[in-house]
Amino acid sequence: MPTRARRWHISWLLLAAATIPLLAVVSLFVGVSEVSLAALLSGQDGGRAAEVLMISRLPRTLALILAGSGMAVCGTIMQMLARNRFVEPSTAGTVESASLGILAVMLLAPGLPMFGKMLVAALFALAGTSLFLAILRRIPLRSVLLVPLVGIMLGGVISAITTFFAYRTDMLQSISAWTTGDFSGVLRGRYELLWIAAGLTLLAYFAAARFTVAGMGEAFATNVGLNYRRIVALGLLIVSMVTAAVVVTVGMVPFIGLIVPNVVSLALGDNLSKSLPWVAILGAGFVLVCDIAGRLILYPYEVPIGTVIGIVGSAFFLFLILRPNARVA
Amino acid sequence: MIELKSVSKQYGDTLVVDGVDLTLPKGGVTSIIGPNGAGKSTLLSMMSRLLPMSTGWIGIDGLDVTKTRGDVLARRLSILRQDNHMTARLTVRDLVAFGRYPYTKDRPTGEDKVHVDRALGFLDLQPLADRFLDELSGGQRQRAFVAMVLCQDTDYALFDEPLNNLDMRHAAGMMRLLRRAADHFNKTIVLVLHDINFASCYSDHIVAMKAGKVAFQGAPDAVMQASVLTEIFNTDMAIHEIAGRKIAVFY
Known part of the structure; x- marks a missing residue:
């Protein structure tokens, strides 16, 4: 990339990154409990505003940023590994497998701490996603749309298993409370696992060139001397851990991994060294906006973020499938 | 041999x-x-x-x-296969530059750029260098793939x-x-x-x-x-x- 173009690109990137703190500030001050700058500074309410801020609003805002960027980056990685535009953790059985893992923990080892829960969920997610990739390798897929269909069916089968056992053990309500994406329950001490997701997201950035090469296909990757299996394994590991951390802390947040990477790819292409920072920033921004909207639409009640993103996301998914040159996607 | x-x-x-x-x-x-x-x-x-x-x-x-x-x-040794179905959306220049991957991995150098420009020149691809592969004709794409292999040198x-x-x-x-x-x-x-x-x-x-x-x-x-x-x-x-x-x- 010519130097001038690169400088432009970096300026825009910084500008976009700067909107995240702005949105975060908005997110800090939106909610049922009144938190205003005046109250914080004067401390008139006996520090109640500060307490709400530190215990609820700040963790929630951080969780939104970390989960949003993490899930968006996961979507990008999966799209490179599956070489398909329509794949993301919720269209490949990853999220459903993580949920099954959580149910398994609740039934078999209810006393396990959050971190343990996450590891088990990650293990299930890893197994589910590997199964998805193995199926893809077995069946010759003529149509790009068949790939997410296979993933959604696999997810359906896995979530049917979850529902069966949850129904038998009277766990349906708690499993649905666990897995519906919702940031309203995020409190200090209950979101910190997401920092692991953040670390892994950063790791993904350092492997960006390798993921791009992997996205060119196994033959190309082998030709330039990349160990294809190893990079697929790394990608699966990152995707599973991040997804598990997000599902355990805030539940399923569908479609971010689909919308954000596709928008970025349309604008900038798939050279991840260049595009991955955009994916992370837009992922965080998109989730922040959707969550703030969810808090305001029915104020003082909240619409869960999963619902808000679900609506925006399905509309976008339809657009992707129906747009004129979807076949070359 | x-x-x-x-x-x-x-x-x-x-x-x-x-x-x-x-x-x-x-x-x-x-x-x-x-x-x-x-x-x-x-x-x-x-x-x-x-x-x-x-x-x-x-x-x-x-x-x-x-x-x-x-x-x-x-x-x-480099190889270009017959069917190169590329789903990743890369520009011609990015694709050709990946031919340097075996040498510099993730960190392209100035010398890489010389190789990339030369390979683009060999195949008359300079005017198309910043186009995405999915915006090219089959023949243009084929030339881009060959340029990548030549760039691998x-x-x-x-x-x-x-x-x-x-x-x-x-x-x-x-x-x-x-x-x-x-x-x-x-x-x-x-x-x-x-x-x-x-x-x-x-x-x-x-x-x-x-x-x-x-x-x-x-x-x-x-x-x-x-x-x-x-x-x-x-x-x-x-x-x-x-x-x-x-x-x-x-x-």
Whole structure:
């Protein structure tokens, strides 16, 4: 990339990154409990505003940023590994497998701490996603749309298993409370696992060139001397851990991994060294906006973020499938 | 030197490549010809470690292709396959630049840029350099893939049907370019070609395959014989000498 173009690109990137703190500030001050700058500074309410801020609003805002960027980056990685535009953790059985893992923990080892829960969920997610990739390798897929269909069916089968056992053990309500994406329950001490997701997201950035090469296909990757299996394994590991951390802390947040990477790819292409920072920033921004909207639409009640993103996301998914040159996607 | 020792590839009961012994000398252009299903592409894929062999041994300058580290081999040998279905949305320049991946991995250097610009120039791709691959025609895309392989700058470059999708001007231009890579840059070029007349005009050595075996090999003059080609392709062929070149007529 010519130097001038690169400088432009970096300026825009910084500008976009700067909107995240702005949105975060908005997110800090939106909610049922009144938190205003005046109250914080004067401390008139006996520090109640500060307490709400530190215990609820700040963790929630951080969780939104970390989960949003993490899930968006996961979507990008999966799209490179599956070489398909329509794949993301919720269209490949990853999220459903993580949920099954959580149910398994609740039934078999209810006393396990959050971190343990996450590891088990990650293990299930890893197994589910590997199964998805193995199926893809077995069946010759003529149509790009068949790939997410296979993933959604696999997810359906896995979530049917979850529902069966949850129904038998009277766990349906708690499993649905666990897995519906919702940031309203995020409190200090209950979101910190997401920092692991953040670390892994950063790791993904350092492997960006390798993921791009992997996205060119196994033959190309082998030709330039990349160990294809190893990079697929790394990608699966990152995707599973991040997804598990997000599902355990805030539940399923569908479609971010689909919308954000596709928008970025349309604008900038798939050279991840260049595009991955955009994916992370837009992922965080998109989730922040959707969550703030969810808090305001029915104020003082909240619409869960999963619902808000679900609506925006399905509309976008339809657009992707129906747009004129979807076949070359 | 590329050496193959009793190399076979079997799918179920079908023997696609059947005990091939072959030595390709260093330097020059070698074309592999033969009818559909003769095992040409399979052989090329095995030479470039994209496909495991069922039995046999292949060495590139003595390096066992199945045992040598991927990145070591990637600095000696490059391969372009026939079907390059690319879903990643890359610009031509990005794609070509990945040809430097074996040398600099994630950190491109100034020297890489020189290689990239030269490869783009070789294939007339400068005006298209910032276009995305999905915005190109099939022939333009094919030239971009070839540019990437040239940018990899390996001693051995293997191409499966490099003339795919190219019009006459670009097909002849491509063959001249590969000829030049062999003559001026001491590269060893191995091609799978369907068009035997291109093989006749631009190769130093022709290997004819049939039913998984090497049926005949030699200089173009030796292979471009009516009796030899008729036998290999199961089609009546006449050889004419036009402007000092042997041209097969089978239309």
